Amino acid sequence: MADFTAMEAWVASAVRWLHVVTGIAWIGSSFYFIALDLGLHRDRNLASGADGEDWQGRGGGVHHIQKYLAAPEQMPEDLGRFEWESYVTWLSTLSLPGENDWEAQAEGPSRHYAEAEGFADVQDIVLGSCSMCHSAEPGWEGLQGAPKGVHLDSAKGIAENAKAIYLQAGLSRAMPPADLSFMERTEREVIRRWFRAAMEG
Incomplete structure (x- = not known):
C-alpha cells in the first residue's frame, strides 16, 4: 500500500x-x-x-x-x-481530486497514523528537522509563515500530513530542502517504516 x-x-x-x-x-x-x-x-x-x-x-x-x-460538396478524408x-x-x-480527497479516499483519518507503530519516533524527527519552518511562527530567517500552510509542530499536524512526509522526506530527499537540517538516512528509514506500518495496519 x-x-x-x-x-x-x-x-x-x-x-x-x-x-x-x-x-x-x-x-x-x-x-x-x-x-x-x-x-x-x-x-x-x-x-x-x-x-x-x-x-x-x-x-x-x-x-x-x-x-x-x-x-463543401466534397469533404476531404483527412480533415483535421x-x-x-x-x-x-x-x-x-x-481526474484531479484535491489533496484532501486523496487523503480521505486512500488513507483514512489522520488518527490512524498517530496510532501507528513508530509515530513517537517520527514525531521527534519531524519536530527536530521540519518544525523550524513548518510552524505557526517559523524560526527560519526570512519565513513569514509555514510553507504552503503546512504545520508540522504538533502530533495532529504530523498525522494530517503523513503522506506528504512519507513522499518528501521518507522516499525522497526533497525535504528538508538541500538537507539544511541534516536529516539522517536512518531517520528517513524510520519515517518509511512508520508510514508502511500505518498503511498495513
Missing part, C-alpha cells in the same frame, strides 16, 4: 501536467482560430464558394486558408479537427 501511495503521487503529477499542457494547447488553438476569423477576407467572391480566405507565411512556406460556412485539446483538458480535470 505504501508503494501504491508513491505510484499514486506520480500518476497525480502526470495528470496535472497533462491538464496544464492540453489546457495551453486548447487556449492556443482557440486564439489562433479567433485571429484567423478576424483576418479573413470576405469580399473576394471566391469561386470555391468559401466565405473568406487568408494567406499566411510561416516556417519558410506560404499557407492559403479558406473558410466555409457550410461543408481541433477538439482533442478541450476533451483531454476536461477529462483530466475530472
